[in-house]
Amino acid sequence: MKTCLVVDDSRVIRKVARRVLEDIGFEIAEAADGMEALAWCRAAMPDAVLLDWNMPVMNGIEFLRQLRTEPGGDAPTVVFCTVENNVDHIRAALEAGADEYIMKPFDGEIIAAKFAEAGLL
Amino acid sequence: MTPEDMDLLAALGRARAGLKIDVDKTYVVESRLAPLARREGFDSIEALIATLRAKREERLIWAIVEALTFNDTSFFRDRDIFAHLRDTVLPDLSKARLDQPIRVWSAACSTGQEVYSLAMAAGESRDVEPGARFEFFGSDLSERCLEKAQSGLYTQFEVQRGLPIKQLVKHFNNTDDTWEISPRIRQSVRWKRINLLSDLSSLGTFDVILLRHVLDGLEPSLHGRIIESLVARLAEDGVLVLGPDDQLTGAAATLLQAGDPPGVFVRGPAAREAAA
Known part of the structure; x- marks a missing residue:
């Protein structure tokens, strides 16, 4: 079973995302900020990361840049999931190594479609 | 009611x-x-x-x-078909049409996502001959759908159904939650209200005709007649693309033979002879 780390400071969003991703066959781990997410990744690299942008302690883009420099950090498929919807943010995410990008609000259909596009399904 | x-x-x-x-x-x-x-x-x-x-x-x-009418559609719906058109069908046609435009018709285009997806795919094909020219046409019964298609404006929900994020930033700009397709792509498509039951003979000939996820919403007894009038508009070496689950029966089945992936059809030998 593929693993997905859900990184979001909102417990509600993590819960919604967990339900959607479990339905499409992922095993879920959760982190509330980029620092917690890095700790998870250093212990065990997930197959996928669903990543919020604005979070306390370490935000999503800082986490992603750091992740891509870690040993094995190239491997996870990273899908941003954020309210930031301007083209500059999306370009910055892609440059930092994001594979796909979801603009909130999202639903199960969008997550499944984007995970398919990122080659995860 | x-x-x-x-x-x-x-x-x-x-x-x-x-x-x-x-x-x-x-x-x-x-x-x-x-x-x-x-x-x-x-x-x-x-x-x-x-x-x-x-x-x-x-x-x-x-x-x-x-x-x-049933208007549900999305960008790059059934992704395999678009990859096949981009990598095989359009490059082959570009070699066969050195000095003529390649004419592509989305015959029940709804709000335009299908034909815009093709216009994007054609521009990204590595194997299309340099200098190949494309003419894209979108038609639908619904005037309202055509107006939306022509505007090139989509909601945030619509651009997240099927459109890879790299294509979104390459071809669209947004104001808040409204995304607008680039003028270059928008202006590459011409639009017309067409009822597929009407006489189509004045429309000319097309190299690719798409009628995907449409037959299902039409009376089965009319499928044969509609397919026949589309095949009559197809160039001799043209390609008709139906939905992946569309089955052809009766006269329509003898006109066409199935290619790969599912939904791709070319003229059968008899129809080819008649068209030559």
Whole structure:
């Protein structure tokens, strides 16, 4: 079973995302900020990361840049999931190594479609 | 709505546009007519239907028939088909059409995502001959769908169905939650209201015709006739693309032979001879 780390400071969003991703066959781990997410990744690299942008302690883009420099950090498929919807943010995410990008609000259909596009399904 | 109302609507949809309307699915018809009733200033769907019965006005009849069509679509729907068109069909045609444009027709284009996806895919094909020219056409029965298609404006929800994020930032710009396709892509498509039951012979010839996720909403007894009139518009070496689950029976099946992936058809030997 593929693993997905859900990184979001909102417990509600993590819960919604967990339900959607479990339905499409992922095993879920959760982190509330980029620092917690890095700790998870250093212990065990997930197959996928669903990543919020604005979070306390370490935000999503800082986490992603750091992740891509870690040993094995190239491997996870990273899908941003954020309210930031301007083209500059999306370009910055892609440059930092994001594979796909979801603009909130999202639903199960969008997550499944984007995970398919990122080659995860 | 009464069963008599449903019978009337189903008969109108069938006679005017070949629509297959299940008279037991009142809720489906109500959900499609409610926005029209509001726009036309009626208090209810019942009031709309009462006026339809009383006046039999052509404009209102067509507004109702258009509202009854099923318009669900998305960018790059059935991704394999678009990869096949980009990597095989369009490159082959570009070699065969050195000094002529390659004409591509989305024959029930709804709100335009299918033909815009093709325009994006054609521009990204590595194997299309340099200098190849494409002409894209989108047609639909619904004037409202065509207006939206032509505007090139999509909601945030629509651009997240099927459109890879790299294509989104390459071809679109947004103001808040509204995304606008680039003028270059938008201007590469021409639009026209076409009823597929009408005489199509004045439309010329096309190299690729798409009729995907459409037959399912049309009366099965009309499928053969519609396919035949599309095949008559297909270049000798043209390609007809149907939905992945569309099955051809009767005369239509003898006109065409299936290619790969599912849904891709070319003329059968007899039809090829007749076209030559």
